[in-house]
Amino acid sequence: FSLTDANYAFQPSKPLIEIFRSAEGLAEGETELPEPTEADKEQANKLKEEGNELMKANQPDRAVQKYNEAIKLNRDPVYFCNRAAAYCKLEQYDLAIQDCRTALALDASYSKAYGRMGLALSFQNRYEQAVEAYKKALELEPDNDSYKKNLKIAEDKVREQEQSTRQQFGAQGAQGAAPNPFGGMDLGAVLNNPAMINMATQLMSDPAIQNMMSSMVGGAMTQQGGPQGLGNLMQAGQQLAQQMQQMNPDLVDQLRRQFGGGPPGSGGNDGSGPNNPPGPGGAGQQ
Known part of the structure; x- marks a missing residue:
């Protein structure tokens, strides 16, 4: 996003092994994670479904616990993305974004993770980043009307923010640029x-x-x-x-x-001005 984090916005903030070690309580020396058994996968899916039911019942805090348990058994990107939805409900948007990034590290073609990240970014008023997330989601799922709608909303918000910022700074173009308050300083x-x-x-x-x-x-x-x-x-x-x-x-x-800078518009750097009048010798008090 020009000056923002376009190159790493969709990457986890730390290696996956560290994320999983923290989630599963692995010893520091462990460098590989055990492969889930079929029984683990079955139990994890059951826990995920229980979490989904809790989300429908508007109990996101309990849903997070179910998704946590599922992730410990099987590191499926769907579980991270579902937990991100729960974190959004709890207004824990940074955690939601991190879970979306982890899901994408596990499956770079997971469009829902991009879409959900766009939602979390929008909740934080980070609309420019949200635009990029929705564009990524649409690259993978071009016919998704929800992503199209959310992308348009985010783009409109970006324009609103830019317009608001320009108005806040004032219409300097027609009046000429205001003097630089730091002019003449070191x-x-x-x-x-x-x-x-x-x-x-x-x-x-x-x-x-x-x-x-x-x-x-x-x-x-x-x-x-x-x-x-x-x-x-x-x-x-x-x-x-x-x-x-x-x-x-x-x-x-x-x-x-x-x-050593003079006040804006003073034309000098002797420190004199309306807030620092010249003393007897012509120079302002230091």
């Missing part, structure tokens, strides 16, 4: 400041900001360094800086004084 020192790192981390955890940055920078990459691509990159940086200014103006003002 950016190396600013970017190593713990408070700035924390603020940037908070901003980038917002799905709307993620989608905006992904769209702009992704568009820049497709321009192969041309003027429009460079403009997209500059606009992305400018808008992120403006958002930081809105989020914590006091911190930005403090950093400006500390690292």
Whole structure:
């Protein structure tokens, strides 16, 4: 998804042997999992059906336990995908996504795991990633109307998020770009400041900001360094800086004084401005 995790979004976060070792309580030294017997498979399927009945009865917490027991007997991708549905009901979306990834590692052609992952991602407002999941599901099952419908919903949500983000930053295009709040600063020192790192981390955890940055920078990459691509990159940086200014103006003002940047639009870097008036010698207080 441009800046997101397209290359590994559908992969487990750790090797399958570690996932199964944790689920089944295997000793640390074990490197291979025992093959399920026919009796194990039969019992696991029975437990899966019991879990399904509990889901129909709206008891997802108990269903998870049944799927857990089934997985210990037989590592069938269906069991992980069913448990993902239960986790979605319990609003434990990260666990649902992990189970979908595990199911796909076991069976890369399992369309339902992609579809269910798209649902979990949508619940987290991660619509751009959800779009990719639904597209994968449709590649495997092109005639599935449910995937088509959910894909359209996710795509509409992506557009809504992008529009909302642009409105939030304001219509700067018609009025000219607003001054950069970090203009004139020692950016190396600013970017190593713990408070700035924390603020940037908070901003980038917002799905709307993620989608905006992904769209702009992704568009820049497709321009192969041309003027429009460079403009997209500059606009992305400018808008992120403006958002930081809105989020914590006091911190930005403090950093400006500390690292030598003048206030936006001051044209200088002597630290003077409406919030830091010149002293007798003409320079602002440090």
